[in-house]
Amino acid sequence: xxxxxxxxxxxxxxxxxxxETGNLERVKLPAKMALQVIVELDEELYKALxxxxxxxxxxxxxxxxxxxxxxxxxxxxxxxxxxxAEGMRExxxxxxKKKTQDSIEKMFEKASDDMAEATGKLIEDYKKGxxxxxxxxxxxxxxxxxxxxxxxxxxxxxxxTAGGLSIVGVGSIVRGAIATCEDLAKLALNADQEAVxxxxxxxxxxxxxxxxxxxxxxxxxIAKGTKEIGLNLISKALGISSPSLKxxxxxxxxxxxxxxxxxxESKKLSENVYDAMDKQEKWAKNFDAAKKLLPAQTVGKVxxxxxxxxxxxxAVLKSVIKVNxxxxxxxxxxxxxxKALEALKEGVPDxxxxxxxxxxxxxxxxxGVHDASTAxxxxxxxxxxxxxxxxDEALGIK
Numbered sequence: 001x002x003x004x005x006x007x008x009x010x011x012x013x014x015x016x017x018x019x020e021t022g023n024l025e026r027v028k029l030p031a032k033m034a035l036q037v038i039v040e041l042d043e044e045l046y047k048a049l050x051x052x053x054x055x056x057x058x059x060x061x062x063x064x065x066x067x068x069x070x071x072x073x074x075x076x077x078x079x080x081x082x083x084x085a086e087g088m089r090e091x092x093x094x095x096x097k098k099k100t101q102d103s104i105e106k107m108f109e110k111a112s113d114d115m116a117e118a119t120g121k122l123i124e125d126y127k128k129g130x131x132x133x134x135x136x137x138x139x140x141x142x143x144x145x146x147x148x149x150x151x152x153x154x155x156x157x158x159x160x161t162a163g164g165l166s167i168v169g170v171g172s173i174v175r176g177a178i179a180t181c182e183d184l185a186k187l188a189l190n191a192d193q194e195a196v197x198x199x200x201x202x203x204x205x206x207x208x209x210x211x212x213x214x215x216x217x218x219x220x221x222i223a224k225g226t227k228e229i230g231l232n233l234i235s236k237a238l239g240i241s242s243p244s245l246k247x248x249x250x251x252x253x254x255x256x257x258x259x260x261x262x263x264x265e266s267k268k269l270s271e272n273v274y275d276a277m278d279k280q281e282k283w284a285k286n287f288d289a290a291k292k293l294l295p296a297q298t299v300g301k302v303x304x305x306x307x308x309x310x311x312x313x314x315a316v317l318k319s320v321i322k323v324n325x326x327x328x329x330x331x332x333x334x335x336x337x338x339k340a341l342e343a344l345k346e347g348v349p350d351x352x353x354x355x356x357x358x359x360x361x362x363x364x365x366x367x368g369v370h371d372a373s374t375a376x377x378x379x380x381x382x383x384x385x386x387x388x389x390x391x392d393e394a395l396g397i398k
Contacts, residue, residue, distance in 0.1 A: 004046040008119055008140075009037035009063040013071060013108065020075035026085040026093075027078050027100075028150035028172070035067055035112045036145065037119045041138035045123075048133055055126055062118045070111035074104050078149075085151050097151040105146055112142030170279045170309075171383040174376060177272040177316075181373040184265045184323070188365040191258035191330060194251050195363035198337055201248040205344060206355045245344065252337045259330050262365065266320075266327050269372070273320050276379075277313050284310070305386040312379035319372040326368040333361045 014033035021029070041049075049055060081100045085093055120140045127133050150172065287306060336358040343351035 002043040004041060004043050006039045006041065006046055006050070007036055008039045008049075008059060009035070009115055011035040011063055011067050011115070013067060013146075016067070016071045017075055017078070020071055021078050024078060024082045026152045027082040028152070029078070030147040030149050032145055032147045033108075034145040035063075035070075035108060035115060036143040037063065037112070037116045038141045038143055039119065039123075039138055040141075041123075042136040045127075045133055045136035045138060048130065049123070049126065052126075055122070059119060059122055062122060063115045066114045066118050067111050070107045074107050077103055077107075081151060093151040097149060100151065101149055104149070105144065108144045108146055109142070112144045114142070116140040116142035170276050170283065170313075171380065171387060173272055173276040173279065174313075174316075174380045174383060177269055177276065178373065178376045178380065180265060180269045180272060181369060181376055184262065184269060184369045185366065185373065187258055187262045187265060188369040191255060191262055192363040192366050194255040194258060195330070195333060195337075195361075198248060198251045198255060199359040199361075199363075201251065202337075202340055202355050202359050205245065205248065206352060206359075245341075249341055252334070252341060255330075255337065256334050259327065259334055262327050262330065266324050270320055270324060273313075273316055277317065280310060280313055302386070302389050305382075305389040309379070309382040309386045312375070312382040316372065316375045316379045319368070319375040323365070323368045323372050326365045329361070330363075330365055333358070333363075336361060 011034060013035050014029060014031075017029060017033060039046075077100060081096055084096060117140070120138075123138055123140070127136070152172075284306065287302065336354070340351070340354040340358040343354045
């Protein structure tokens with residue numbers, strides 16, 4: 001008998017927890033928080049349950065009820081962590097983050113198991129009222145999806161009574177940009193590899209078809225003066241098969257897919273970098289406003305670290321611009337690939353010139369992405385140094 005794996009419950013714990021906690025100052029909720037119930041069951045039983053809106057509504061209500069205690073407990077824990085972080089340095093927040101994360105995961109794991117158990121009881125109740133379904137089997141499983149929380153040190157706020165000198169928000173954006181760059185690196189490598197494959201195939205086709213036209217014309221199989229010579233005609237006249245053309249077309253299509261993904265991710269990277277620079281600029285303005293309240297020695301030390309972080313972010317921006325330029329070149333390269341392919345298919349006069357242009361374009365996206373990644377790492381280090389300088393000055397560490 002056919003079976004079905006069914007995600008019967010997908011409870012958005014993140015949204016529920018956000019509603020419960022409100023705005024936390026130093027604790028950032030996980031990007032993904034979900035409680036699920038997976039049911040493996042016979043297909044006939046699945047069809048009966050999945051099409052019964054009353055039963056489904058009851059299931060969601062039961063699931064929400066089982067999750068509610070865990071949400072309230074987790075919210076209380078996160079609020080406590082937010083308060084504790086106010087007087088902590090960055091090193092101390094790591095221990096707090098781990099303890100909080102472990103506790104939340106245990107809460108949610110138990111909640112997901114309780115939800116699975118409640119789901120099983122509901123299925124049993126349903127089967128009792130449906131004798132024709134009494135022999136069908138099922139198995140429920142709880143599943144928890146929770147990514148890491150972030151706890152930011154709070155002691156930086158006390159550097160000046162003016163406040164607003166925490167650089168944590170900038171660092172968080174830069175770390176996110178580093179993750180985006182990692183995804184970009186994989187896509188860039190794939191796109192460059194596909195481009196090289198296409199160029200090599202075009203080189204082979206250029207040689208084979210170039211020699212083929214001469215031989216065909218000389219032998220009289222193809223009349224001299226013909227303005228358009230189709231590839232299929234050449235293949236037939238010379239007994240040459242043309243699977244490489246099909247392969248080339250497939251690789252050009254793959255190149256296009258990778259370029260489309262690259263364009264989307266590079267846009268996301270640009271937005272992250274501009275966002276980080278906007279926040280850094282706001283920090284600089286706050287620091288200028290707070291300088292009168294700070295000792296000269298503190299101003300000098302923090303300014304040095306701030307200037308370095310700003311320069312590193314400027315370097316990031318320049319490198320990201322280069323990434324975008326390389327993606328634009330890749331899009332142009334794609335157009336040339338398509339023109340060369342079309343010319344080869346149609347036997348357009350002077351098709352060789354299209355091939356020559358296509359094989360001359362550099363495949364260099366990965367290089368630009370690597371440079372951007374390096375610049376982001378340096379920027380992250382610079383921001384971390386500024387963060388530490390602020391904390392040291394707050395504690396009077398010289």
